[in-house]
Amino acid sequence: xxxxxxxxxxxxxxxxxxxxxxxxxxxxxxxxxxxxxxxxxxxxxxxxxxxxxxxxxxxxxxxxxxxxxxxxxxxxxxxxxxxxxxxxxxxxxxxxxxxxxxxxxxxxxxxxxxxxxxxxxxxxxxxxxxxxxxxxxxxxxxxxxxxxxxxxxxxxxxxxxxxxxxxxxxxxxxxxxxxxxxxxxxxxxxxxxxxxxxxxxxxxxxxxxxxxxx
Numbered sequence: 001x002x003x004x005x006x007x008x009x010x011x012x013x014x015x016x017x018x019x020x021x022x023x024x025x026x027x028x029x030x031x032x033x034x035x036x037x038x039x040x041x042x043x044x045x046x047x048x049x050x051x052x053x054x055x056x057x058x059x060x061x062x063x064x065x066x067x068x069x070x071x072x073x074x075x076x077x078x079x080x081x082x083x084x085x086x087x088x089x090x091x092x093x094x095x096x097x098x099x100x101x102x103x104x105x106x107x108x109x110x111x112x113x114x115x116x117x118x119x120x121x122x123x124x125x126x127x128x129x130x131x132x133x134x135x136x137x138x139x140x141x142x143x144x145x146x147x148x149x150x151x152x153x154x155x156x157x158x159x160x161x162x163x164x165x166x167x168x169x170x171x172x173x174x175x176x177x178x179x180x181x182x183x184x185x186x187x188x189x190x191x192x193x194x195x196x197x198x199x200x201x202x203x204x205x206x207x208x209x210x211x212x213x214x
Contacts, residue, residue: 001025001049003042006033020044028056029063054092061088061096065105075111076101077138112139112147119192120155124164127152129192157197161188165205172206181206 005019009027016033018025032038032055036048044052061083068074068082076097083093100106112134119130127148134144165184172180181202188198 001044001046003038003040003044006038006040020049025049026053026056028052029059032056032059057088058092058095061086061092062099064088065096065100069105073111073114074106075137075139076106076108079106081138108139108143109147111137112143113150115139116144116147116151120151120160124160124191126157126161126188126192126194126197128194129190132192157193158200161191161193161197161201162204164188164191165201169205177206 001020003018003020004022005017007017007019009015009017014030015027016030016038017027018033018038026049028038032052035055036052038052064086065079065083068079074082079100080093080097083096084090088096097106115134115137116130119125119133120127125133130152131144131148134147135141139147165188168184168187172184175183184202184206185198188201
């Protein structure tokens with residue numbers, strides 16, 4: 001089979017129509033044309049055509065990954081899960097994940113540090129909840145711990161917990177002291193703060209002993 005024509009698609013300028021033996025054969029991305037060095041007059045075997053078609057699927061998968069990365073950073077596990085839903089196949093997805101990692105589009109250490117910083121600075125979550133979220137995103141435990149160490153060692157968790165508690169103080173002080181303490185403790189626990197941060201804040205804001213912390 002001979003490539004007799006390569007033409008630009010009218011509505012998709014980043015794609016080309018490939019004609020074999022004067023008949024339309026398939027369309028593909030310009031990156032696929034470049035990768036396989038397709039040119040007019042080139043001879044192709046059926047096996048080469050199949051390789052080109054697989055290359056097109058791989059390019060589609062790669063482009064889908066880039067679109068996901070335009071919305072936010074992704075962990076490797078998140079990216080793999082989302083691409084597998086599109087049914088590109090395990091082999092294609094593995095190859096694209098490898099490409100994304102090599103090109104630094106995927107980097108779980110960077111992802112973990114960014115997500116941990118967002119948890120601490122913007123969401124006002126304690127370290128425990130931040131770690132749960134990282135593990136849910138598929139980040140390995142040791143990678144998560146290193147990122148959390150970097151972020152939370154520089155974060156005054158007691159001050160953050162105090163800020164959250166003070167926002168609730170006026171409402172809680174209208175309640176029975178024991179009920180108020182339990183509600184405040186529960187809120188801070190759900191935020192992911194540990195005992196060392198919760199106890200002094202509850203004692204300061206509501207008074208008494210924080211016996212209800214698990």
